[in-house]
Amino acid sequence: MIMKAAQFKAGGPEGIYIDDVPVPKPLPNEILIKVMATAINRADTLQRKGLYPPPPGASDILGLEAVGIVQQLGTDSGKWKVGDRVMGLLPGGGNAEYVAAHEDLFLKLPQSLDFLTAAAIPEVWLTAFQLLHTIGKVQKGETVLIHGGGSGVGTALTQLVKLADAIPFVTAGTQEKLDKAKSLGAFAGFNYKNETFGGKVIEITAGKGANIILDCVGGSFYEDNIEAVAVDGRWIVYGLMGGGNINGDFLSKLLRKRITITGTTLRARSVQYKKELIDNFSKMVLPNFESGKLQVVIDTVMPLSNLAEAHSLMEANKNNGKIIIQVDENLNKDEL
Ligand SMILES: NC(=O)c1ccc[n+]([C@@H]2O[C@H](COP(=O)([O-])OP(=O)(O)OC[C@H]3O[C@@H](n4cnc5c(N)ncnc54)[C@H](OP(=O)(O)O)[C@@H]3O)[C@@H](O)[C@H]2O)c1
Numbered sequence: 001m002i003m004k005a006a007q008f009k010a011g012g013p014e015g016i017y018i019d020d021v022p023v024p025k026p027l028p029n030e031i032l033i034k035v036m037a038t039a040i041n042r043a044d045t046l047q048r049k050g051l052y053p054p055p056p057g058a059s060d061i062l063g064l065e066a067v068g069i070v071q072q073l074g075t076d077s078g079k080w081k082v083g084d085r086v087m088g089l090l091p092g093g094g095n096a097e098y099v100a101a102h103e104d105l106f107l108k109l110p111q112s113l114d115f116l117t118a119a120a121i122p123e124v125w126l127t128a129f130q131l132l133h134t135i136g137k138v139q140k141g142e143t144v145l146i147h148g149g150g151s152g153v154g155t156a157l158t159q160l161v162k163l164a165d166a167i168p169f170v171t172a173g174t175q176e177k178l179d180k181a182k183s184l185g186a187f188a189g190f191n192y193k194n195e196t197f198g199g200k201v202i203e204i205t206a207g208k209g210a211n212i213i214l215d216c217v218g219g220s221f222y223e224d225n226i227e228a229v230a231v232d233g234r235w236i237v238y239g240l241m242g243g244g245n246i247n248g249d250f251l252s253k254l255l256r257k258r259i260t261i262t263g264t265t266l267r268a269r270s271v272q273y274k275k276e277l278i279d280n281f282s283k284m285v286l287p288n289f290e291s292g293k294l295q296v297v298i299d300t301v302m303p304l305s306n307l308a309e310a311h312s313l314m315e316a317n318k319n320n321g322k323i324i325i326q327v328d329e330n331l332n333k334d335e336l
Contacts, residue, residue, distance in 0.1 A: 005096035006062040006307050010050035013311040016062075018304060024059070024093070024100040026074030031103050033068040033086060036328040037119035038094040040310050041065075041152065042239065043267065047092075048311060054092040055268045062307075063094025064267065065122035066327075067115050077103045085109040089122040089274060091267055095307060097327055104275040107282055112290045115331055120296035120322040121289070124152035125160075126274075127266050129281045131236055132160050135264055136212050140165040145201055145210035145228055147217045148241070149189055150177030150320040155297040157214055158184045163288065169210065171197050171221075177320050180297065198227030209233060219243030226253045235261045297321030303329070 001023040009015035026032040044062045046052035054060055067087040070080045080086060086106040093099040109118050132138050144161045148154040149170025161168035162185035170181040171192045178189035188204050190197035201210055209230035215221065220242030229235055254261070266274070288294040299319040302310050303326050310323045
């Protein structure tokens, strides 16, 4: 059987093409799903440039998430049945009509969520949940500084911080992104293109600084971050959109403030780690989408044939929230 899938020649978005390739066969403990919708992430743009190869054993087709319907079970798979609606956190292969992955990498799609909405959930919400709870161990009342406030991950983080009864602050590069973040619960927002945010965070936290910094920018923000972080603060680096270089007397400031810096990536973690994350997320967070307490933030929905355009939009930093890729042509966009 043949399916359409996203392939690329390493380089710019123009190197993306949709090709006919064989439908994957589910291995033991895997399930095959018919993909209804998927989404793109920054990591896909890095992979396309040849800077972020898939982990060993993962599909080389782009796409870290997909939602759809279970079509076939691999031997030893017992968690799902054919016809179940699921959403998957994938090591690759999501931007295609079918994808096979370990059965523990899927979450049950709540009845009240449609496929296009659900496609905004797996990668950024599980990343955000991992950063804030598994690693950040956020406590009620703590202040949390979130960079990339308009990103897929950032829009999820702002809401999760609020849900944890903590206080989110964001940075972003446009007023529209800051306004959206405030509508999602951000206490304050700083436009990093117009102002330095280190002193502002100190001011707004009455001299204490942020207990947690969730940092997807890295190098270009390090001076403001070291100023903004509280004594005994946790600084979690999960992206390097502003580069990986720092200089100057950084370590003495780190020492004086007793800061803990942690780096993390989700894609290369074990199935067991992701299973625990998915189980905890399913219990603690998923019901809040059904009740309307949490909302996915969708910037755009595009067909799979426009994947190159979707990458260009993301790399121009124009999206505020997720870019969804509709794979099944019959899904109704009005559902959004
Ligand atoms: N470690 C992990 O496990 C993991 C997992 C998922 C995602 N991530 C990381 O999380 C980040 C967000 O991913 P996403 O897919 O949600 O991204 P996204 O939706 O593409 O949003 C990223 C936003 O970050 C801002 N930005 C870009 N370059 C910047 C810079 N140099 N300085 C400050 N802000 C900048 C841009 O908005 P402005 O208009 O505000 O500039 C851009 O729209 C990425 O760094 C990604 O690699 C890491």
